[in-house]
Amino acid sequence: MRYDVTIIGGGVIGCAIARELLRYRLKVILLEQECEVGFGTSKSNSGIIHAGHHDDPRTLKGRLERCGNPSASAAKSRTCLKRSRLRSMPLPPG
Ligand SMILES: Cc1cc2nc3c(=O)[nH]c(=O)nc-3n(C[C@H](O)[C@H](O)[C@H](O)COP(=O)(O)OP(=O)(O)OC[C@H]3O[C@@H](n4cnc5c(N)ncnc54)[C@H](O)[C@@H]3O)c2cc1C
Numbered sequence: 001m002r003y004d005v006t007i008i009g010g011g012v013i014g015c016a017i018a019r020e021l022l023r024y025r026l027k028v029i030l031l032e033q034e035c036e037v038g039f040g041t042s043k044s045n046s047g048i049i050h051a052g053h054h055d056d057p058r059t060l061k062g063r064l065e066r067c068g069n070p071s072a073s074a075a076k077s078r079t080c081l082k083r084s085r086l087r088s089m090p091l092p093p094g
Contacts, residue, residue: 003027010037012045051088 005021007014010032018030052066
């Protein structure tokens, strides 16, 4: 069997890429070494969708958090994921 795209690793990143690619006419295969997807680091995450206020917006992490956060709401409406919108309030040190 031939595939257009092979994704190695079924963590949150690999699964998100696979999900995006399913919108195109592509044959996509996702390979995971464990018995189930999400058995790597992704299984232990705390479920926080970072808003971008903790990290310097000049860093890649800060930039991605800011632009990725709204897409989490869009993902919720397309999937069965439940998302609680808990607010956080950053306080200055001291
Ligand atoms: C304790 C903890 C708490 C966290 N809390 C948060 C949080 O609240 N919010 C947040 O945004 N982030 C959090 N993170 C970070 C987040 O969990 C990771 O950044 C994210 O899960 C990484 O996903 P990934 O798909 O890149 O990697 P992984 O989840 O590690 O996925 C990689 C997958 O690739 C597979 N794999 C590796 N090599 C091969 C191979 N050769 N062939 C086939 N499969 C292979 C692995 O088995 C694994 O399933 C937390 C991390 C930790 C450790």
